[in-house]
Amino acid sequence: MNKHPEFLLNKIGNPQDLKKFSLDEMKKLAEEIRTLILEKDSAEGGHLGPDLGIVEATIAYHYVFNAPEDKMVWDVSHQTYPHKMLTGRAYGWLDPDRYEDVTPYTNPDEGPYDYYAVGHTSTSIALATGMARARDLIGGHENIAALIGDGSLTGGMAFEGLNNAAVEKHNLLIVINDNQMSIDENVGGVVTALKKLRDSNGKAADNPFTAMGFDYRYVADGNDIQAMIDAFKATKDVDHPIVLHINTLKGKGYQPAVEHEREHHWVLPFDLKTDKTKIPSSDAPSAKSVAVDFIKDKIKAGENILAINAAIPSVFGLIDIKDNYPEHYKDVGIAEQESVAFAAGAVKEGAKPILFENSTFLQRAYDQLSHDIAANDLPITMIVTGGGISGQSKTHLGIFDNMMIANWPNWQYLAPTTLNELRSMLEWANKQDKHPVAIKMPVLKLPMGKEVSEDYSTIHYDIERGSKVAIIALGDFYHLGEQVRDLLKDKDINASLINPKSASDLDSEALDDLTKDHELVITLEDNQISGGFGQKIASYYGPTKMMVKNFGEKKEYTDNESRESIYKRNGLLPEQIVDEVISVLG
Structure with missing residues (x-):
C-alpha cells in the first residue's frame, strides 16, 4: 500500500517526467525522497548517509540528461536510492509491502537505467571509459558519465581509470562526489x-586532475539543485573528458547522520524519534571481541603488532585500536591490494602485521595475496570476516574465501569452532614465523568452548569417534554437524564428528584411519563447494572405496535471497542432510 499517495514522486514513471517539474517542485521532491529513505532504512536498515547526501545531484542529473540513452555508472552504487526512485522503482520506497522488491545496488535486471551490478568501489571510471570508447567506435553520440565518491577515489582502480580516461578524445564526464567521508574517515593524499x-573554490594551482589533462569544474554546493543543473548543462555534450568536482553533505536532512557520519553510513533498523537501533546489542564475548582483545594484549605486552585494514575499521571492531593505539593501526583507504602489500612490507622490517579483510572484498586483493605474500612465504596473520552464506547482494557474497586462500601454496587457512579455539589460533599464528596464516572468523555465533593451546603447523583433527558415517564439519558448520550427528542417532547411526580445523591442510592419518570402519564421509562448509574444502577430502579418497558427499553452496551468485532459502535450496538443513545420508547409504 502506498504510504504517500500525495507525493510528487508518484507522478514520475521515468526521468522524462521530471523534466516537467519546476525548481520549487524539485526541491519538494528532494524532501520527499529523503523522507522515504529515512522511513525505509529505519524499518529495514540500509545505507543512509550516502543516499541522503546525493539527492539533489541525482535530481539534477536526470533533469538535464536523457537516461537511459545517456548513461551514468554509479560508484559505489549504494548511493543510488534516489536514482532508483526516479527511474520507475519508487514503489520500493513508497510501499512497505514492496521494500524487498528493489535491490540496494545498481542492478541491470531491474531495467534499462542500471548498467552493472556494482557493489564494490573504484571501478566506475574504468567502466565508463570503456563504454565511451565503444560508443565512439560504433558511431554513437550519447553522454557517458561516472559518479565516484571521494572515498572510492582512494582505491587503485580509480587512478587506473583516471589515467586512461584523461586521454580519451571525446565525451566523458567524471563526477567526483566529495562529501569528505567514506565508510570511515578518509585517509591519505587524496x-x-x-x-x-x-x-x-576549485582554483588550487596543484590540481591533480588538470595535471593529468582533464578539463576541471567545481561546484561548491552540490546540494543546490539549481547549481547542479547549471553544472550538468555546462558539461552535457562536451566533446572531451571532464572532471566535475562537487562538494556535498553526507547525511543531509537528518542531523544525527550529519553529526555522526560513521555510525550512519549503513544502519540497522532504528527508531526515527530517538535514532536508537531496534536491534539489541550484546556484551557477550564474540569472535570480533576476542580478536581485538588479543591485539590489545599483545600491544600492552610490547609486541610490534600492526593492525591493518582497508577503510572499514568499525566492521572489524578496530575503533578502539584506532583511537587508543594509533601507532599500531593503519587504515589504507578503500584499497585491499594496498593493504596486503603494506603488510608484506611491514613484516619484512620486523613488524607483526595482523591484516583484516572482509571475505566479500578479498578477491580485490587476490594478486597480492598470491604474488606478494604466498610466493614470498611471508609470515603475516590475516583475519577474514564475513566468510559464509548470507542474504547479501550478489556483489557482497562471502562464499569464495575457502576456494581462494586454501588453494595457494604456503597459506594455512584455519577455521575455529569455538571462541577459545579462535584465541589459540591467533596465538599460534602470531608466534610462528614460517608461513602466512589466515583465520576464518565465524559468521555464526560460537560458544566459548574449552581452553585450547595448540601448534597448527601440522593439522591433527579432533574426532568424536563413531562408525559407518563420518561428519567433517568446518568452522561455523561444526555446530550443524552436531545437529546432524544427533539426528542420525535416531536412525541408529552413531556417526563420527570431526573438527578439521583447517580449510587448506588435511590430516591424512586421520582420514586413512576412517577407512577401517566408515562407509561414508560427509563434509560441511559454510562456503561454495566448488574448489572448496570438501572437494579436497573427496579427492583424497578418490582411489579408495570411501564414499564422499560434499555439502555447501553450489557455484552460483545469489542476490538478496535469504540465508534460510539458500540453505533449503542447497540441502543444508539438518533433516535434509540426514535424508541424503540415508539415501547414499542405500
Whole structure:
C-alpha cells in the first residue's frame, strides 16, 4: 500500500517526467525522497548517509540528461536510492509491502537505467571509459558519465581509470562526489588534494586532475539543485573528458547522520524519534571481541603488532585500536591490494602485521595475496570476516574465501569452532614465523568452548569417534554437524564428528584411519563447494572405496535471497542432510 499517495514522486514513471517539474517542485521532491529513505532504512536498515547526501545531484542529473540513452555508472552504487526512485522503482520506497522488491545496488535486471551490478568501489571510471570508447567506435553520440565518491577515489582502480580516461578524445564526464567521508574517515593524499580544491573554490594551482589533462569544474554546493543543473548543462555534450568536482553533505536532512557520519553510513533498523537501533546489542564475548582483545594484549605486552585494514575499521571492531593505539593501526583507504602489500612490507622490517579483510572484498586483493605474500612465504596473520552464506547482494557474497586462500601454496587457512579455539589460533599464528596464516572468523555465533593451546603447523583433527558415517564439519558448520550427528542417532547411526580445523591442510592419518570402519564421509562448509574444502577430502579418497558427499553452496551468485532459502535450496538443513545420508547409504 502506498504510504504517500500525495507525493510528487508518484507522478514520475521515468526521468522524462521530471523534466516537467519546476525548481520549487524539485526541491519538494528532494524532501520527499529523503523522507522515504529515512522511513525505509529505519524499518529495514540500509545505507543512509550516502543516499541522503546525493539527492539533489541525482535530481539534477536526470533533469538535464536523457537516461537511459545517456548513461551514468554509479560508484559505489549504494548511493543510488534516489536514482532508483526516479527511474520507475519508487514503489520500493513508497510501499512497505514492496521494500524487498528493489535491490540496494545498481542492478541491470531491474531495467534499462542500471548498467552493472556494482557493489564494490573504484571501478566506475574504468567502466565508463570503456563504454565511451565503444560508443565512439560504433558511431554513437550519447553522454557517458561516472559518479565516484571521494572515498572510492582512494582505491587503485580509480587512478587506473583516471589515467586512461584523461586521454580519451571525446565525451566523458567524471563526477567526483566529495562529501569528505567514506565508510570511515578518509585517509591519505587524496584527502589533502581534494581539500585544497575545496578551500580554493576549485582554483588550487596543484590540481591533480588538470595535471593529468582533464578539463576541471567545481561546484561548491552540490546540494543546490539549481547549481547542479547549471553544472550538468555546462558539461552535457562536451566533446572531451571532464572532471566535475562537487562538494556535498553526507547525511543531509537528518542531523544525527550529519553529526555522526560513521555510525550512519549503513544502519540497522532504528527508531526515527530517538535514532536508537531496534536491534539489541550484546556484551557477550564474540569472535570480533576476542580478536581485538588479543591485539590489545599483545600491544600492552610490547609486541610490534600492526593492525591493518582497508577503510572499514568499525566492521572489524578496530575503533578502539584506532583511537587508543594509533601507532599500531593503519587504515589504507578503500584499497585491499594496498593493504596486503603494506603488510608484506611491514613484516619484512620486523613488524607483526595482523591484516583484516572482509571475505566479500578479498578477491580485490587476490594478486597480492598470491604474488606478494604466498610466493614470498611471508609470515603475516590475516583475519577474514564475513566468510559464509548470507542474504547479501550478489556483489557482497562471502562464499569464495575457502576456494581462494586454501588453494595457494604456503597459506594455512584455519577455521575455529569455538571462541577459545579462535584465541589459540591467533596465538599460534602470531608466534610462528614460517608461513602466512589466515583465520576464518565465524559468521555464526560460537560458544566459548574449552581452553585450547595448540601448534597448527601440522593439522591433527579432533574426532568424536563413531562408525559407518563420518561428519567433517568446518568452522561455523561444526555446530550443524552436531545437529546432524544427533539426528542420525535416531536412525541408529552413531556417526563420527570431526573438527578439521583447517580449510587448506588435511590430516591424512586421520582420514586413512576412517577407512577401517566408515562407509561414508560427509563434509560441511559454510562456503561454495566448488574448489572448496570438501572437494579436497573427496579427492583424497578418490582411489579408495570411501564414499564422499560434499555439502555447501553450489557455484552460483545469489542476490538478496535469504540465508534460510539458500540453505533449503542447497540441502543444508539438518533433516535434509540426514535424508541424503540415508539415501547414499542405500
